[in-house]
Amino acid sequence: MIRWLFALLLVALPATAAEEVVLGLSQSEVAITTNFNGSEIFVFGAIKRDAPMPEGDMGVIVTISGPPVPVSVRKKERRFGIWVNTDVVEIEAAPSYYAVATSGPLEDVLSTRENILRKVSVPSMIQSISAPTTVLDATGYVNALIRIRENAEAFQLLEGQVVVDDDTLFRTRIKLPAALTEGAYQTRILLTRDGAVVDQYQTAIDVRKVGLERWLYSLSRNQPFLYGLMSLAIAIFAGWSASAAFSLLRN
CATH class of the missing domain: 1.20.5 (Single alpha-helices involved in coiled-coils or other helix-helix interfaces)
Known part of the structure:
Protein backbone atom coordinates (compact mmCIF):
# COMPACT_ATOMS: atom_id res chain seq x y z
CA MET A 1 0.00 0.00 0.00
CA ILE A 2 2.82 2.41 0.93
CA ARG A 3 4.60 1.66 -2.36
CA TRP A 4 1.44 2.50 -4.31
CA LEU A 5 1.06 5.81 -2.44
CA PHE A 6 4.71 6.66 -3.08
CA ALA A 7 4.29 5.89 -6.78
CA LEU A 8 1.18 8.09 -7.00
CA LEU A 9 3.06 10.93 -5.24
CA LEU A 10 5.88 10.76 -7.79
CA VAL A 11 3.37 10.96 -10.63
CA ALA A 12 1.67 13.98 -9.04
CA LEU A 13 4.91 15.95 -8.57
CA PRO A 14 5.53 18.54 -11.31
CA ALA A 15 8.33 17.74 -13.70
CA THR A 16 11.33 20.06 -13.87
CA ALA A 17 11.22 22.16 -17.03
CA ALA A 18 13.92 21.24 -19.55
CA GLU A 19 13.70 24.73 -21.05
CA GLU A 20 13.36 28.06 -19.27
CA VAL A 21 12.84 31.61 -20.56
CA VAL A 22 15.31 34.29 -19.41
CA LEU A 23 14.00 37.76 -20.28
CA GLY A 24 15.37 41.26 -20.77
CA LEU A 25 13.60 44.58 -21.47
CA SER A 26 15.00 47.78 -22.91
CA GLN A 27 13.00 49.65 -20.24
CA SER A 28 10.73 48.72 -17.37
CA GLU A 29 9.09 52.16 -17.14
CA VAL A 30 7.44 54.49 -19.67
CA ALA A 31 7.04 58.16 -18.75
CA ILE A 32 4.14 60.07 -20.32
CA THR A 33 5.06 63.75 -20.71
CA THR A 34 3.40 66.69 -22.47
CA ASN A 35 5.26 65.90 -25.71
CA PHE A 36 4.93 62.11 -25.50
CA ASN A 37 4.21 60.67 -28.96
CA GLY A 38 4.66 56.97 -28.30
CA SER A 39 7.47 54.64 -27.40
CA GLU A 40 9.07 51.39 -28.48
CA ILE A 41 9.87 48.47 -26.21
CA PHE A 42 12.76 46.18 -27.14
CA VAL A 43 12.11 42.71 -25.72
CA PHE A 44 14.98 40.25 -25.78
CA GLY A 45 15.99 37.11 -23.99
CA ALA A 46 17.36 33.62 -24.12
CA ILE A 47 16.23 30.05 -23.57
CA LYS A 48 18.08 28.29 -20.78
CA ARG A 49 18.34 24.51 -21.02
CA ASP A 50 19.52 21.97 -18.48
CA ALA A 51 19.32 19.13 -21.00
CA PRO A 52 19.72 18.63 -24.75
CA MET A 53 17.19 20.58 -26.80
CA PRO A 54 13.91 18.65 -26.99
CA GLU A 55 12.42 17.61 -30.30
CA GLY A 56 9.52 19.48 -31.87
CA ASP A 57 8.95 22.83 -33.50
CA MET A 58 9.80 25.68 -31.15
CA GLY A 59 7.89 28.96 -30.98
CA VAL A 60 8.19 32.18 -28.99
CA ILE A 61 5.26 34.49 -28.21
CA VAL A 62 5.50 37.92 -26.58
CA THR A 63 2.38 39.70 -25.31
CA ILE A 64 1.99 43.14 -23.72
CA SER A 65 -1.39 43.94 -22.18
CA GLY A 66 -2.52 47.32 -20.84
CA PRO A 67 -4.91 47.79 -17.90
CA PRO A 68 -8.38 46.36 -18.64
CA VAL A 69 -11.21 48.90 -18.93
CA PRO A 70 -14.99 48.63 -19.51
CA VAL A 71 -16.16 49.54 -23.01
CA SER A 72 -19.58 50.42 -24.44
CA VAL A 73 -19.91 49.57 -28.14
CA ARG A 74 -22.84 51.34 -29.81
CA LYS A 75 -24.46 50.77 -33.15
CA LYS A 76 -25.46 53.77 -35.24
CA GLU A 77 -28.37 53.77 -37.68
CA ARG A 78 -29.73 56.45 -39.97
CA ARG A 79 -33.24 57.44 -38.93
CA PHE A 80 -35.25 60.38 -40.22
CA GLY A 81 -32.17 61.67 -42.01
CA ILE A 82 -29.83 61.71 -38.99
CA TRP A 83 -27.47 59.18 -37.43
CA VAL A 84 -28.52 58.02 -33.96
CA ASN A 85 -27.25 55.44 -31.47
CA THR A 86 -29.49 52.37 -31.26
CA ASP A 87 -28.30 49.14 -29.63
CA VAL A 88 -25.37 49.05 -27.23
CA VAL A 89 -23.22 46.13 -26.07
CA GLU A 90 -21.41 46.44 -22.74
CA ILE A 91 -17.98 44.81 -22.44
CA GLU A 92 -16.93 44.50 -18.82
CA ALA A 93 -13.20 44.15 -19.48
CA ALA A 94 -11.08 44.77 -22.55
CA PRO A 95 -7.38 45.66 -22.52
CA SER A 96 -6.72 49.34 -23.20
CA TYR A 97 -3.72 48.15 -25.21
CA TYR A 98 -2.76 44.68 -26.39
CA ALA A 99 0.05 43.45 -28.61
CA VAL A 100 0.97 39.89 -29.62
CA ALA A 101 4.30 39.22 -31.34
CA THR A 102 5.14 35.70 -32.51
CA SER A 103 8.02 33.87 -34.15
CA GLY A 104 5.65 32.48 -36.78
CA PRO A 105 1.95 32.33 -37.65
CA LEU A 106 0.00 32.22 -34.39
CA GLU A 107 -1.92 29.10 -35.34
CA ASP A 108 1.39 27.31 -35.98
CA VAL A 109 3.17 28.21 -32.74
CA LEU A 110 0.16 27.87 -30.41
CA SER A 111 -2.61 25.29 -30.40
CA THR A 112 -6.26 26.30 -30.12
CA ARG A 113 -6.52 24.67 -26.69
CA GLU A 114 -3.49 26.56 -25.35
CA ASN A 115 -4.79 29.79 -26.86
CA ILE A 116 -8.07 29.43 -24.97
CA LEU A 117 -6.28 28.43 -21.76
CA ARG A 118 -3.62 31.18 -21.86
CA LYS A 119 -5.79 33.91 -23.46
CA VAL A 120 -3.23 34.92 -26.06
CA SER A 121 -5.16 36.08 -29.14
CA VAL A 122 -6.88 39.47 -29.14
CA PRO A 123 -10.51 38.14 -29.03
CA SER A 124 -9.72 35.90 -26.06
CA MET A 125 -8.76 38.97 -23.98
CA ILE A 126 -12.25 40.50 -24.28
CA GLN A 127 -14.48 39.21 -21.49
CA SER A 128 -17.98 39.44 -20.01
CA ILE A 129 -20.11 40.70 -22.88
CA SER A 130 -23.57 41.96 -21.93
CA ALA A 131 -26.03 42.55 -24.79
CA PRO A 132 -29.76 43.40 -24.87
CA THR A 133 -32.25 40.95 -26.33
CA THR A 134 -32.51 43.06 -29.49
CA VAL A 135 -28.89 42.22 -30.33
CA LEU A 136 -28.81 38.83 -32.04
CA ASP A 137 -25.06 38.70 -32.71
CA ALA A 138 -22.82 40.38 -30.12
CA THR A 139 -19.73 39.04 -31.94
CA GLY A 140 -20.13 41.75 -34.55
CA TYR A 141 -19.78 44.43 -31.87
CA VAL A 142 -16.63 42.77 -30.52
CA ASN A 143 -15.17 42.59 -34.04
CA ALA A 144 -15.97 46.28 -34.51
CA LEU A 145 -14.11 47.16 -31.31
CA ILE A 146 -11.11 45.10 -32.41
CA ARG A 147 -11.11 46.74 -35.85
CA ILE A 148 -11.27 50.26 -34.38
CA ARG A 149 -8.44 49.62 -31.94
CA GLU A 150 -6.32 47.91 -34.58
CA ASN A 151 -6.62 51.03 -36.74
CA ALA A 152 -5.48 53.10 -33.75
CA GLU A 153 -2.58 50.64 -33.13
CA ALA A 154 -4.02 49.87 -29.70
CA PHE A 155 -4.44 46.20 -30.73
CA GLN A 156 -1.55 44.65 -32.65
CA LEU A 157 -0.94 41.16 -34.03
CA LEU A 158 2.72 40.96 -35.09
CA GLU A 159 3.12 37.51 -36.59
CA GLY A 160 6.68 36.55 -37.48
CA GLN A 161 8.13 39.61 -35.70
CA VAL A 162 9.99 37.65 -33.00
CA VAL A 163 13.46 36.78 -34.31
CA VAL A 164 14.97 33.56 -32.93
CA ASP A 165 18.71 32.94 -33.37
CA ASP A 166 20.22 29.47 -33.03
CA ASP A 167 17.10 28.23 -31.23
CA THR A 168 18.36 30.07 -28.13
CA LEU A 169 18.25 33.87 -28.42
CA PHE A 170 15.10 35.83 -29.30
CA ARG A 171 14.24 39.49 -29.76
CA THR A 172 11.41 41.74 -30.95
CA ARG A 173 10.32 45.37 -30.93
CA ILE A 174 6.80 46.41 -29.98
CA LYS A 175 5.48 49.93 -30.54
CA LEU A 176 3.43 51.68 -27.87
CA PRO A 177 1.09 54.39 -29.28
CA ALA A 178 0.83 57.93 -27.92
CA ALA A 179 -2.59 57.34 -26.31
CA LEU A 180 -1.70 55.11 -23.37
CA THR A 181 -3.64 54.39 -20.20
CA GLU A 182 -1.67 54.64 -16.97
CA GLY A 183 -0.94 51.44 -15.11
CA ALA A 184 0.99 48.18 -15.19
CA TYR A 185 1.38 46.68 -18.66
CA GLN A 186 1.62 42.93 -18.15
CA THR A 187 4.31 41.36 -20.33
CA ARG A 188 4.41 37.63 -21.03
CA ILE A 189 6.85 35.45 -22.94
CA LEU A 190 5.59 32.00 -23.87
CA LEU A 191 7.91 29.26 -25.10
CA THR A 192 6.12 26.55 -27.08
CA ARG A 193 6.90 23.15 -28.58
CA ASP A 194 4.55 21.77 -31.22
CA GLY A 195 1.94 24.31 -30.13
CA ALA A 196 2.09 23.46 -26.42
CA VAL A 197 3.45 25.92 -23.84
CA VAL A 198 6.53 24.52 -22.07
CA ASP A 199 7.53 27.63 -20.12
CA GLN A 200 6.24 31.13 -19.38
CA TYR A 201 7.85 34.26 -17.98
CA GLN A 202 5.85 37.26 -16.79
CA THR A 203 6.81 40.78 -15.75
CA ALA A 204 5.31 44.28 -15.95
CA ILE A 205 6.10 47.65 -17.54
CA ASP A 206 5.02 50.65 -15.47
CA VAL A 207 3.41 53.45 -17.52
CA ARG A 208 2.94 56.73 -15.62
CA LYS A 209 2.39 60.41 -16.30
Whole structure:
Protein backbone atom coordinates (compact mmCIF):
# COMPACT_ATOMS: atom_id res chain seq x y z
CA MET A 1 0.00 0.00 0.00
CA ILE A 2 2.82 2.41 0.93
CA ARG A 3 4.60 1.66 -2.36
CA TRP A 4 1.44 2.50 -4.31
CA LEU A 5 1.06 5.81 -2.44
CA PHE A 6 4.71 6.66 -3.08
CA ALA A 7 4.29 5.89 -6.78
CA LEU A 8 1.18 8.09 -7.00
CA LEU A 9 3.06 10.93 -5.24
CA LEU A 10 5.88 10.76 -7.79
CA VAL A 11 3.37 10.96 -10.63
CA ALA A 12 1.67 13.98 -9.04
CA LEU A 13 4.91 15.95 -8.57
CA PRO A 14 5.53 18.54 -11.31
CA ALA A 15 8.33 17.74 -13.70
CA THR A 16 11.33 20.06 -13.87
CA ALA A 17 11.22 22.16 -17.03
CA ALA A 18 13.92 21.24 -19.55
CA GLU A 19 13.70 24.73 -21.05
CA GLU A 20 13.36 28.06 -19.27
CA VAL A 21 12.84 31.61 -20.56
CA VAL A 22 15.31 34.29 -19.41
CA LEU A 23 14.00 37.76 -20.28
CA GLY A 24 15.37 41.26 -20.77
CA LEU A 25 13.60 44.58 -21.47
CA SER A 26 15.00 47.78 -22.91
CA GLN A 27 13.00 49.65 -20.24
CA SER A 28 10.73 48.72 -17.37
CA GLU A 29 9.09 52.16 -17.14
CA VAL A 30 7.44 54.49 -19.67
CA ALA A 31 7.04 58.16 -18.75
CA ILE A 32 4.14 60.07 -20.32
CA THR A 33 5.06 63.75 -20.71
CA THR A 34 3.40 66.69 -22.47
CA ASN A 35 5.26 65.90 -25.71
CA PHE A 36 4.93 62.11 -25.50
CA ASN A 37 4.21 60.67 -28.96
CA GLY A 38 4.66 56.97 -28.30
CA SER A 39 7.47 54.64 -27.40
CA GLU A 40 9.07 51.39 -28.48
CA ILE A 41 9.87 48.47 -26.21
CA PHE A 42 12.76 46.18 -27.14
CA VAL A 43 12.11 42.71 -25.72
CA PHE A 44 14.98 40.25 -25.78
CA GLY A 45 15.99 37.11 -23.99
CA ALA A 46 17.36 33.62 -24.12
CA ILE A 47 16.23 30.05 -23.57
CA LYS A 48 18.08 28.29 -20.78
CA ARG A 49 18.34 24.51 -21.02
CA ASP A 50 19.52 21.97 -18.48
CA ALA A 51 19.32 19.13 -21.00
CA PRO A 52 19.72 18.63 -24.75
CA MET A 53 17.19 20.58 -26.80
CA PRO A 54 13.91 18.65 -26.99
CA GLU A 55 12.42 17.61 -30.30
CA GLY A 56 9.52 19.48 -31.87
CA ASP A 57 8.95 22.83 -33.50
CA MET A 58 9.80 25.68 -31.15
CA GLY A 59 7.89 28.96 -30.98
CA VAL A 60 8.19 32.18 -28.99
CA ILE A 61 5.26 34.49 -28.21
CA VAL A 62 5.50 37.92 -26.58
CA THR A 63 2.38 39.70 -25.31
CA ILE A 64 1.99 43.14 -23.72
CA SER A 65 -1.39 43.94 -22.18
CA GLY A 66 -2.52 47.32 -20.84
CA PRO A 67 -4.91 47.79 -17.90
CA PRO A 68 -8.38 46.36 -18.64
CA VAL A 69 -11.21 48.90 -18.93
CA PRO A 70 -14.99 48.63 -19.51
CA VAL A 71 -16.16 49.54 -23.01
CA SER A 72 -19.58 50.42 -24.44
CA VAL A 73 -19.91 49.57 -28.14
CA ARG A 74 -22.84 51.34 -29.81
CA LYS A 75 -24.46 50.77 -33.15
CA LYS A 76 -25.46 53.77 -35.24
CA GLU A 77 -28.37 53.77 -37.68
CA ARG A 78 -29.73 56.45 -39.97
CA ARG A 79 -33.24 57.44 -38.93
CA PHE A 80 -35.25 60.38 -40.22
CA GLY A 81 -32.17 61.67 -42.01
CA ILE A 82 -29.83 61.71 -38.99
CA TRP A 83 -27.47 59.18 -37.43
CA VAL A 84 -28.52 58.02 -33.96
CA ASN A 85 -27.25 55.44 -31.47
CA THR A 86 -29.49 52.37 -31.26
CA ASP A 87 -28.30 49.14 -29.63
CA VAL A 88 -25.37 49.05 -27.23
CA VAL A 89 -23.22 46.13 -26.07
CA GLU A 90 -21.41 46.44 -22.74
CA ILE A 91 -17.98 44.81 -22.44
CA GLU A 92 -16.93 44.50 -18.82
CA ALA A 93 -13.20 44.15 -19.48
CA ALA A 94 -11.08 44.77 -22.55
CA PRO A 95 -7.38 45.66 -22.52
CA SER A 96 -6.72 49.34 -23.20
CA TYR A 97 -3.72 48.15 -25.21
CA TYR A 98 -2.76 44.68 -26.39
CA ALA A 99 0.05 43.45 -28.61
CA VAL A 100 0.97 39.89 -29.62
CA ALA A 101 4.30 39.22 -31.34
CA THR A 102 5.14 35.70 -32.51
CA SER A 103 8.02 33.87 -34.15
CA GLY A 104 5.65 32.48 -36.78
CA PRO A 105 1.95 32.33 -37.65
CA LEU A 106 0.00 32.22 -34.39
CA GLU A 107 -1.92 29.10 -35.34
CA ASP A 108 1.39 27.31 -35.98
CA VAL A 109 3.17 28.21 -32.74
CA LEU A 110 0.16 27.87 -30.41
CA SER A 111 -2.61 25.29 -30.40
CA THR A 112 -6.26 26.30 -30.12
CA ARG A 113 -6.52 24.67 -26.69
CA GLU A 114 -3.49 26.56 -25.35
CA ASN A 115 -4.79 29.79 -26.86
CA ILE A 116 -8.07 29.43 -24.97
CA LEU A 117 -6.28 28.43 -21.76
CA ARG A 118 -3.62 31.18 -21.86
CA LYS A 119 -5.79 33.91 -23.46
CA VAL A 120 -3.23 34.92 -26.06
CA SER A 121 -5.16 36.08 -29.14
CA VAL A 122 -6.88 39.47 -29.14
CA PRO A 123 -10.51 38.14 -29.03
CA SER A 124 -9.72 35.90 -26.06
CA MET A 125 -8.76 38.97 -23.98
CA ILE A 126 -12.25 40.50 -24.28
CA GLN A 127 -14.48 39.21 -21.49
CA SER A 128 -17.98 39.44 -20.01
CA ILE A 129 -20.11 40.70 -22.88
CA SER A 130 -23.57 41.96 -21.93
CA ALA A 131 -26.03 42.55 -24.79
CA PRO A 132 -29.76 43.40 -24.87
CA THR A 133 -32.25 40.95 -26.33
CA THR A 134 -32.51 43.06 -29.49
CA VAL A 135 -28.89 42.22 -30.33
CA LEU A 136 -28.81 38.83 -32.04
CA ASP A 137 -25.06 38.70 -32.71
CA ALA A 138 -22.82 40.38 -30.12
CA THR A 139 -19.73 39.04 -31.94
CA GLY A 140 -20.13 41.75 -34.55
CA TYR A 141 -19.78 44.43 -31.87
CA VAL A 142 -16.63 42.77 -30.52
CA ASN A 143 -15.17 42.59 -34.04
CA ALA A 144 -15.97 46.28 -34.51
CA LEU A 145 -14.11 47.16 -31.31
CA ILE A 146 -11.11 45.10 -32.41
CA ARG A 147 -11.11 46.74 -35.85
CA ILE A 148 -11.27 50.26 -34.38
CA ARG A 149 -8.44 49.62 -31.94
CA GLU A 150 -6.32 47.91 -34.58
CA ASN A 151 -6.62 51.03 -36.74
CA ALA A 152 -5.48 53.10 -33.75
CA GLU A 153 -2.58 50.64 -33.13
CA ALA A 154 -4.02 49.87 -29.70
CA PHE A 155 -4.44 46.20 -30.73
CA GLN A 156 -1.55 44.65 -32.65
CA LEU A 157 -0.94 41.16 -34.03
CA LEU A 158 2.72 40.96 -35.09
CA GLU A 159 3.12 37.51 -36.59
CA GLY A 160 6.68 36.55 -37.48
CA GLN A 161 8.13 39.61 -35.70
CA VAL A 162 9.99 37.65 -33.00
CA VAL A 163 13.46 36.78 -34.31
CA VAL A 164 14.97 33.56 -32.93
CA ASP A 165 18.71 32.94 -33.37
CA ASP A 166 20.22 29.47 -33.03
CA ASP A 167 17.10 28.23 -31.23
CA THR A 168 18.36 30.07 -28.13
CA LEU A 169 18.25 33.87 -28.42
CA PHE A 170 15.10 35.83 -29.30
CA ARG A 171 14.24 39.49 -29.76
CA THR A 172 11.41 41.74 -30.95
CA ARG A 173 10.32 45.37 -30.93
CA ILE A 174 6.80 46.41 -29.98
CA LYS A 175 5.48 49.93 -30.54
CA LEU A 176 3.43 51.68 -27.87
CA PRO A 177 1.09 54.39 -29.28
CA ALA A 178 0.83 57.93 -27.92
CA ALA A 179 -2.59 57.34 -26.31
CA LEU A 180 -1.70 55.11 -23.37
CA THR A 181 -3.64 54.39 -20.20
CA GLU A 182 -1.67 54.64 -16.97
CA GLY A 183 -0.94 51.44 -15.11
CA ALA A 184 0.99 48.18 -15.19
CA TYR A 185 1.38 46.68 -18.66
CA GLN A 186 1.62 42.93 -18.15
CA THR A 187 4.31 41.36 -20.33
CA ARG A 188 4.41 37.63 -21.03
CA ILE A 189 6.85 35.45 -22.94
CA LEU A 190 5.59 32.00 -23.87
CA LEU A 191 7.91 29.26 -25.10
CA THR A 192 6.12 26.55 -27.08
CA ARG A 193 6.90 23.15 -28.58
CA ASP A 194 4.55 21.77 -31.22
CA GLY A 195 1.94 24.31 -30.13
CA ALA A 196 2.09 23.46 -26.42
CA VAL A 197 3.45 25.92 -23.84
CA VAL A 198 6.53 24.52 -22.07
CA ASP A 199 7.53 27.63 -20.12
CA GLN A 200 6.24 31.13 -19.38
CA TYR A 201 7.85 34.26 -17.98
CA GLN A 202 5.85 37.26 -16.79
CA THR A 203 6.81 40.78 -15.75
CA ALA A 204 5.31 44.28 -15.95
CA ILE A 205 6.10 47.65 -17.54
CA ASP A 206 5.02 50.65 -15.47
CA VAL A 207 3.41 53.45 -17.52
CA ARG A 208 2.94 56.73 -15.62
CA LYS A 209 2.39 60.41 -16.30
CA VAL A 210 5.20 62.65 -15.06
CA GLY A 211 5.80 66.39 -14.68
CA LEU A 212 2.94 68.71 -15.63
CA GLU A 213 0.88 65.80 -16.97
CA ARG A 214 1.06 64.06 -13.58
CA TRP A 215 0.18 67.25 -11.69
CA LEU A 216 -2.87 67.98 -13.86
CA TYR A 217 -4.02 64.36 -13.70
CA SER A 218 -3.72 64.25 -9.90
CA LEU A 219 -5.48 67.61 -9.56
CA SER A 220 -8.42 66.48 -11.71
CA ARG A 221 -8.82 63.33 -9.61
CA ASN A 222 -8.14 64.66 -6.11
CA GLN A 223 -9.52 68.23 -6.38
CA PRO A 224 -11.99 68.31 -9.26
CA PHE A 225 -13.59 71.61 -8.14
CA LEU A 226 -10.26 73.44 -8.16
CA TYR A 227 -9.37 71.79 -11.47
CA GLY A 228 -12.67 73.01 -12.96
CA LEU A 229 -12.09 76.58 -11.74
CA MET A 230 -8.57 76.57 -13.17
CA SER A 231 -9.82 75.25 -16.53
CA LEU A 232 -12.50 77.94 -16.60
CA ALA A 233 -9.95 80.67 -15.80
CA ILE A 234 -7.63 79.44 -18.54
CA ALA A 235 -10.51 79.40 -21.05
CA ILE A 236 -11.54 82.97 -20.11
CA PHE A 237 -7.94 84.21 -20.34
CA ALA A 238 -7.45 82.50 -23.69
CA GLY A 239 -10.66 84.07 -25.05
CA TRP A 240 -9.68 87.52 -23.77
CA SER A 241 -6.18 87.17 -25.25
CA ALA A 242 -7.57 86.18 -28.66
CA SER A 243 -10.02 89.11 -28.59
CA ALA A 244 -7.28 91.55 -27.65
CA ALA A 245 -5.01 90.24 -30.40
CA PHE A 246 -7.74 90.66 -33.05
CA SER A 247 -8.43 94.19 -31.82
CA LEU A 248 -4.78 95.12 -32.23
CA LEU A 249 -4.72 93.62 -35.73
CA ARG A 250 -7.74 95.71 -36.76
CA ASN A 251 -6.05 98.85 -35.57
